[in-house]
Amino acid sequence: MPTVVLMDVSLSMTRPVSQDGGEELQRKNLAVHGLNMLFEHMASNYRLEFTALMAFSSLWELLVPFTRDYNALQEAISSLEDYDKTCIESALNGVNNVVQQEWGNGCPCQVVLVTDGSLGIGKGSLRHSLQTLKQREEDKKFPLPFPFPTKMFILCVANAEELQATDAMENLEELLRLSGGDGQIFTVDGPLCMKSVQAMFGLLIDHAYSPFHAVLYCGNLSSDVQVFPRPEPVLVDEEVEPIPRTVRADLEIVGFIEIADISSPPVISRHLVLPIAVNKDVDEMGTGATDELEEEPSASQVAGKSPNFCVLLHGSLKVEGMVALVQLGPEWFGMLYSQADSKKKSNLMMSLFEPGPDPLPWLGKITHLGPVSEAAENPYGEDDSKSPFPVQPPAKRSYAQNVTVWIKASGLQTDVQKILRNARKLPDKMQTFYKELNRLRKAALAFGFWELLKGVAELLERECTLLPDSAHPDAAFQLSHAARQLKLASSTDSQYAAFEHNIVPMRTDFSS
Known part of the structure; x- marks a missing residue:
């Protein structure tokens, strides 16, 4: 999931902040310090994610296009210049252009907006933009919501009392609602200082950029792994009172199945699975989907050169052309498989199915599957000439009478x-x-x-x-x-309007 960092470089960000030691810093300095903290964390834990840096005031500028080089991002953030007034709408238009040009409309993206809570002045201010939402022409619509899935995080280098003294907080909440509501506003807790800003960025890291560590089990074998990006909680709409389901930290492989039998299953999301022990430098790669990642880690690249089950699993699935069914939680399954980006690059991927006992109808209930060795006869035949799938339903349905549907x-x-x-x-x-x-x-x-x-x-x-x-x-x-x-x-008469009633031919004396 790529990230766009929007840095406010308007004049209001140059307002001084007095520190306890007598040193006077600007709000921009505090924001830069917090972003450096975020980039250092991502360089250590999210090396494979793409991040872009944009600066904005009344106009916007792409300082660093999507990259995995966090040194370049830190260098750019340390050499920011000061410009004029704040115009958040212009910055959001810039995000829309940059993301669509690089990723299109299908890739989810995170937007981190760093500002001091100033809405700007006059035309172009956030206040003016939100007041004129319904009076706009078609070609001048407000950029939110974006055409691609978005999570927006607004970090204000100001405390909540300062924002609530004006209507800034109310307008920022409306901005978050327009983005889809899938995000959060972070403010400084207590007096404005370096320590409180660090704490605010720490909350963002815990909420959106904390790595997902898990243990992958297969019988007596196990491996510590890290999953990218972090799996999101899933709500099952069919439930009366749906409770978000989360992927548990113990991932258990329950069986293996041929790729041809599982075909192209519908999945919620896809994630990269890496052994935590792997420690190698990530070279800058070209743009592409988030799942296109580094070369396959080998056993020699694992810290201590010790055997690693995750590497063994990846190589086995790749050679045998199979996938591993993995249990993510109660009645929730996914699959592990090898995805080849090119002849030299391949990755161990995990796809999440819809929660439920039978997410893939042609396999039947996953809990009913078992090893071939326990079957009375080989369901694949002696020469692999047949397959036990798709599983036939117990009740044979009749498709003689098609359902009438008028769409057009x-x-x-x-x-x-x-x-x-x-x-x-x-x-x-x-x-x-x-x-x-x-x-x-x-x-x-x-x-x-x-x-x-x-x-x-x-x-x-x-x-x-x-x-x-x-x-x-x-x-x-x-x-x-x-x-x-x-x-x-x-006429809705009960006798003739009954659904089961059929119109039969009229009996006449002309019939032979």
């Missing part, structure tokens, strides 16, 4: 025209006519589309009047009968 007007028009074509060929197409008529009738009743029944009834009455002299006498009787039955159904 053309679909409804086609069904009505089919009835009219058969109506003009009565009595030869008697069976087909009533079959299509009943199918349309049931769909209209299911949707509460009473007007459709009346409309088709009028069309059938019109067809009756347009019958040629050479038409069979039975055609007129059947059309009048069908039109009358549709009108009775549209």
Whole structure:
């Protein structure tokens, strides 16, 4: 998950802050110190994430494009210049341009906005931007929400009392709400000083940039691993009172399965899994998805050159063409697999399935799977010529009658025209006519589309009047009968509007 750091370099950031030792610092100096602390943490724990640095006042400037070189970010943050007034809307437009150009709309991104809480003055200020949200033209809309998934963190080099004395806090909360609400506002706790700013950035690190350490188990083997990016809690919408589910720190491999059998499963997110003991310098790589990472770590690169189960697992999955099913929590599973970025680069990846006992219907319940050795006969055959998947459901479903769905007007028009074509060929197409008529009738009743029944009834009455002299006498009787039955159904009469009721042909003396 790439990060964009937005640094406020307006004149209000140059306001002095008195320290206990008599040294006078600017708010900008405190913010730079906090960002250096963040970059040092990311260099140690999030080396594989991309980060960009932007500065803004009334205009914005991309100081460092997305990179993994945290030395370049620290050098750029230490040589900031001072500019004019604050314009947060302009900075957000800049974020939108930079992220879309580099990652597109599908990649989630974190935005860290560092400011002193000053909203700016006059036109272009945050206050003015939020007041004019509904009076804007289409080409001048406010940049939030971004077209890509976003988490916004606003760090104010000011305490809450200072922000609440004006309407700054209220406007910043509205800004966070417009971004999607998936973020947080951090303020300085207590007097403004170096120590309190460090504590504020520490809260951000704990909340958004704390590494996820876990232990990967497979029978008697285990390995300490680190997961990038940190798995987010998941809410199951079907639950009455959903409780966020989190990936537990003990990841247990419950079995292995061939890649062909698991196919391309729907997943919530993808994460990189690395042995914690691996310690190698990460070279600057080109841009790409967050999951495109460094070369496969080998046993010789592990600290102490000791055997590592994670490296063994990665190599085995890569050679055998299999994936490992891993349990993430109660009735929650995922899979571990080798992903090759190129001929020389491959990574051990983990994909999270939807919570539940059977996230992949063609595998059935994962808890019902077992080793091939315990089966009465090899389900793959002697020469791997067959597969036990997809698992057939116990109850055989009938698909003889398709469900009628009208998404577009053309679909409804086609069904009505089919009835009219058969109506003009009565009595030869008697069976087909009533079959299509009943199918349309049931769909209209299911949707509460009473007007459709009346409309088709009028069309059938019109067809009756347009019958040629050479038409069979039975055609007129059947059309009048069908039109009358549709009108009775549209009147919601309990007898004729019943869903199970079918319109049957009218008995006449003309039938042979």
